[in-house]
Amino acid sequence: MPKDKTEIKPTNQWSGSSVFLCDQFPALRGENVMTATAVLPALMIIDDLAQYLSVAKKTIYDWNCSGTGPTRIKVGGSVRYRASDIESWIDSNTITPLDITV
Known part of the structure; x- marks a missing residue:
């Protein structure tokens, strides 16, 4: 799991795109949510x-x-x-x- 893709960005950096959301939320990438956590x-x-x-x-x-x-x-x-x-x-x-x- 790449560490740079699980960090929650401050509001002014949220892009709102589905690609960004998939990077932020492991369940959207099909990963086991229990093992991937957002920082x-x-x-x-x-x-x-x-x-x-x-x-x-x-x-x-x-x-x-x-x-x-x-x-x-x-x-x-x-x-x-x-x-x-x-x-x-x-x-x-x-x-x-x-x-x-x-």
């Missing part, structure tokens, strides 16, 4: 986070107001998200299927 930048802005999570920016703002989203930090007057906080938040919101035997 997040150290800090993300709201635009980056919304795109990474495939949600609207308004959803991120709503999460911020309700305190349910990933932990955020202020850098100057700007809100940023640490990659480690995003991954922790995703892990804490993982739902495991019930083991139902019939």
